[in-house]
Amino acid sequence: MKKNKVNSLYIHIPFCESICDYCDFTKLQYFRIFAIPYLKRLKEELEVVASNKEVKTIYVGGGTPTSLDDDLFLELLQMIKPYTTKVQEYTFECNPESLSLNKVKMMKSNGVNRISIGVESTDDKILKSINRHHTFNDVKNAVTLLKENGIDNINLDLILGLPNVSEKMLEKDIKNILSLNPNHISCYSLTVHEHTVFFLNEILPPTEEFAYEAYKKVDEILKKNGYLHYEVSNWAKPGYQSEHNLTYWRNEEYYGVGLGASGYIDDTRYKNTTNLNEYLKGNNEKETEIVGLKDLEEYQIMLNLRTIEGLDLTLFKNLFNKDLYKNKKEAIDSYVRSGHLLLENNKIIPTFEGMMILDKIVLDFID
Secondary structure: OOOOOOOEEEEEEOEEOOOOOOOOOOOEEOOHHHHHHHHHHHHHHHHHHOOOOOOOEEEEEEOOHHHOOHHHHHHHHHHHHHHOOOOOEEEEEEOHHHOOHHHHHHHHHOOOOEEEEEEEOOOHHHHHHOOOOOOHHHHHHHHHHHHHOOOOOEEEEEEEOOOOOOHHHHHHHHHHHHHOOOOEEEEEEOOOOOOOHHHHOOOOOOOHHHHHHHHHHHHHHHHHOOOEEEEOOEEEOOOOOOHHHHHHHOOOOEEEEOOOOEEEEOOEEEEOOOOHHHHHHOOOOOEEEEOOHHHHHHHHHHHHOOEOOOEEHHHHHHHHOOOHHHHOHHHHHHHHHOOOEEEEOOEEEEOHHHHHOHHHHHHHHOO
16 A cells, blocks of 8 residues: 655654552663664664655654753754754653753753643642652643743643542642643553562552543533543643644654654564664564555554544545445444444534443454
8 A cells, every 4th residue: 555755754862760569561671881882773763764864754752752851862863853844743752850941951952842741630639659650740840841941732641540640639730730721631541560569569440430520520621721642541632632742643654762652664564672682783583564554444443443533534545445334333333323423524523422432442443
């Protein structure tokens, strides 16, 4: 299948000042002695993998990219600079405690125009209990610092279902987040992964019922405040949806570089090695999945239905020579009647209720 050129680039920086009790991302404690060769290796991979230097979105995630020392942080920005000539959305993830004035100025002068801050909770006791090293006051200071220096496109992350967080505390979290007036808010339900402190301490993830009620509460408050629930876990002011993440949900291809990074190029989904020693040696053993036509169909359905852009039935027919509505009419009509889906302009669009049972809907649509 003929593809358009790849327009999005993800770069992974695995280092963190400290490791959170729930975290299962590819990460390790920050030590300068590892960061120096890591950036050297990252630059080599970037030059080999990312053939289109005129990407439209760049996302630098982790880990915590801002955990790097200032000179290494500048080195990272300069390494990415050749890819920023046509960039429209350029995001850096950060933690409040490692966001200094110097780093903000460096990002601003190098074209970064969007920041995603890991808040997770606005209750200082809860933050301490999950081994986060910031306070809500640090978050407020970080947001102020960014806005004062010309970066006002800010996303704030929140985790739903952390231990000992009541419904009342959740409402306070949302109100505290809203007081900072971010353009984008992400809320993720807690998942407990093997090998994390949460798993070892036998902490349970929230039940489906709890997660549903938490998302419903968040959705009600944010919609009243003018936010659009445009993807299962994401809300934005109109016009501030994450273009980079929409690349994933539109099932479009993207570069992924760095330790444990995932990418999708030339009909192949891949994941880099998570072994730092091997990565530094240049032995990047990738896990790969060749995406055949049948897989592509399934990804198109599964990913497109995560957002209110929905699944375009005309595009689906053009791509796969299949009439999905004709083939799945009974299931589609049933979900429309029950209020889980909308059928508008030949697109299948999930409602809030549909987003909450998306796995079930997707299974019913896949042969």
